Amino acid sequence: MNNSIKPTIILGGGFVGLFTALHLSQQNYPAPVILIDRQERFVFKPLLYDYLTEEMNDSQVNPLYEKLLEGSGVEFIRDTVQKIDLDKKRVELANNGSIAYKYLVLALGSQTGYFGIEGAKEHTLPFRTRENAIALKNHLQNCLKRSLSIEDFQERQQLLTVIIVGAGATGVELAGTLADVLPQWYIKQGGNFEQIRLILINRGSQILSSASERLRHAAQTALQQLPVPVELEMDASVTAVRPQQVEFERNGQKQTLAAATIVWTTGTTVNPVIKSLPLADGYRDKKGRLKVLSSLQLIDRPEIFAGGDCAVSWYESLPPTAQAAYQQGAAIAQNLVSLSAERVPDIARVQIRGTTLKLGLNEAAADLFDRLLVTGKSAHLLRQGRYLTTLPTPVRDFKAATQWLSEEVLESI
Template structure:
């Protein structure tokens, strides 16, 4: 009897899928196995450092290296397309180009997307910040606003600050507010709007306090207990939860940093999902009733003994990728002693960028802030970046800038600086 040659197909080249592809190659018996990565973008995105593109602390190639460069020297086949259908019974994946790929093992890591909002004007006038294109658009708009202000200065209309409103006081909103504020300096006024009673509700107290101080030093106006009623081209209308009063905040640029949802399941067969639409898996991250299919990252409801579900973070996706690769190695290495094991998420800590050269860090009860935290965060993230080659390239540039005292002093190209 001849056995079908193994073919591992991975859908999604983000933290879950791409790191799984790289980890698989650590297992000797998987090195020669056909592995196909399906991902429509041509650059991997290291999302935790996307904010650094606003202030140009990092270059685009550092935050978003191309798949071609990262996959050089591996035998992973990258198909730059989108998977449109999965047939679990026939074990096939269909791509946008109508190509049908037969797999023996499948990994699905399609991640999350922004949740559509039904607040008037939000979808038309607010910018999101999830992709490289979002970051490029945001920096272009900021540069444009700065240029317009300097032109109006020559026309004697000077003095008015550029007003930016960030909606959502979670990690993304706080990080955006800090970076945009530092980009604009004294020519800008940033307002951060949060519906709840505090920013960074899910974070440790120490990190929250540190972030509040950092925002206050930057004169970011933080409005808590405030619900957004509407977004206009030049303003945001908010209502105080306490007094019921409404306020119109002038806003030349509005950033939406609230709400994500997992991407829809593209399988032809129905599978069990939680109320958010994340797919239910075994503790091993195998899809229920389909042991040759693994689901991970933001698309999965990843159970963990310490927490009900692992969070939707790069940290969790990264950890789960190594478990998926190990379990894949176990189920494909017939006759070996390897066993499938449950995924156990370990929360190592939280890190936030709080503007140029400043960060906040919490790990196992310890909180660290300021420039030292910014350097520590940079170092930790460099060693989390994909491939040793890319890590070394980024580390070399970072070290060079550190020696020249330029690490956190890079100013935007077309700003007022």
Template sequence: MSAPSNGLEAAPFQPVVIVGGGFAGLTLALKLSRQHPRPPIVLVEPREQFAFLPLLYELLSGELQPWEVAPRYDTLLNSSGISLIKDRVNSINWQSKTVMTASGQNLSYGQLVLATGSKPNDFGIPGVSEHALHFHSLADVSSLRQRLRTVQRLNGNQINGTLPALIIVGAGATGVELACKLADLVEGRVALHLIEQGDQILPLARAFNREQAEASIRQKGIQCHLNARVETMTDNSVTFTGQGRTTTLAHHGLIWTAGTRSSRPTLTPELSETTDRLAVDDSLRSLSIPDCLVIGDLAMHSQADTKTSSWPSTAQVAMQQGEAAAATVMAMRQDQAPKPFHFNDLGEMLSLGKGDATVTGMGLTMAGPLAFNLRRLTYLARLPKASLGLRSAGAWLLSR
């Protein structure tokens, strides 16, 4: 199924406007900047710094520095020819092909790329939006660090006969990696609880990685509550049901990692889609918005047999889509048929605490310090600009 057309042909000088500078949007912008001839490129992103999300755990623990994990956009885009607008998009009029920002700018585009990512989903559970911490951004790292300092000042003193507690809700990759890192940071002075609605941790992970994570959780003394559904939370307690009983735990901080939802911008006219995600064809072109691509967590694949599916919400998917979207944009500007996007699964890597990780993929299956080193170097090498990755890797190697 081909993308719709409004009959307006984009003039060659009209820019490619990219909304969102996460993995997908930034990869696309940098890839487009290396094309010949290079199209005009505008990246709209409100943050000062790019956050390499898979390494936020090492930033929390102090194993990596902010310049390694969160380089500034002006550094990343220096001499690239990309126009960076540090602003938030308020709405998009896809009929007039204009993007309206919070500061009042109206940007016309030839091609639009929506790469707005995702945000935490509280599923409407009472108290979560008001009281839960998250682990989805640089600001979240700062908030969690501050909470850790507060809890650690208790110095392991028991309250009503129990240690102060931190609770992580959601035992997917983020929840498990965060729980293992926190266990190493608190060193037994804080009780850690991991609450998961399903019957196992890491339900989408490969078996070897799940087994290694389960062993790490047992070794670190993290209390895992499976088949447990959170019903409500307050600023100092959480109530969950499971296995025929209701349990209330006191806490000194609850980190919500139980799910995300797409961060969809306001569209004018509004579309009739019933989901947060936007359907795309094989080449990542929107099925509803002319001259528009959708990449990253916002994209939902619509197939010829009318079935829909979503790619995994991972950095490697987003970066591969950014690369493919650049080729699609250039094909659209040259009035050529774009090639379909095919995700190449490069494997799975999980951090399991300080100096520990598990890796399955790239022809390897390993766990422990060697896997930790491989994971870190692999991610550092994939930073949006190779020079930053290599400089970071060199600094880390010299510090060993």
């Protein structure tokens, strides 16, 4: 690195951060670029379900940053951000000291939020990372195996019951995936899959509250047609989570459900580093996210950009999805190039091309451009094809997508 030129530092290697770095590497950006993340692997979160079921592997869903950035000129530092000094324009790291920046990209994402519910953090499993997926798979397979040697009906039923808290996209996709794959795992072990229960608990009155009515209806129908029909507990406010037990309230009545597996997919909170930034309250929304201009720059801080889950636009509401995030990454990169050439940053234009949901091993629903609904195997192919061609580094994308789509199409003929 040329020490005479202060680098552009990108904090967070999710979709916004990684795609900012990759786009800068392809646009002859004149300054050094440093990407900092505490993990060694990128997590392609929309495909984490496919990783859980082994439909896809680490190289496709959780590639190493060093591999993704190989030959890009971007320096990767695996470290934890401790503090950002906005006035001195420095980032303090846990293991690599302090680094000065000229431009800064905040892409630290969010963290799981538990709303202060007693026992929620201690007695549930999250589903956000590679390690979460591995832990959940191992836990589930262990529960299935243990149930085969249990004679007591209630104890066995508890081992075979899975509760997912939260009926947003993550909860619904995970429910659909498990309702399809758990029977396969249990049959291989010699069990009767009809004893498996899968329950989706939601505070609101319907699943996928932010989705279109047609997509919501398609998902709800699909969840009932899987090998293990998903039980829906709507208008249920979780009040506490005990070991292998969820307590909730509905219509003033308290209820309890027992399960050996409880997965928490609802709620997020802002990263502590973002929370600690000394900014006026008016520059944040009620969730603590940073308000950004249409160029994705912070107000009064033109050297800082922010995107993804830790930011919110003053001008438009964007869904917290991968397609919005990677487009923000491209826009931030373009605006950094403009600043380096002393040009005015442009408006970050994000186009939402519809929503896709995984609803089983070979099933999906896709609401394309919020106009056309596609379901079943065709939606499954569309979903996988879209995500595979979004994977970072074009050569890997093309090869992975071509190989996968060829195999799937030939199999379906």
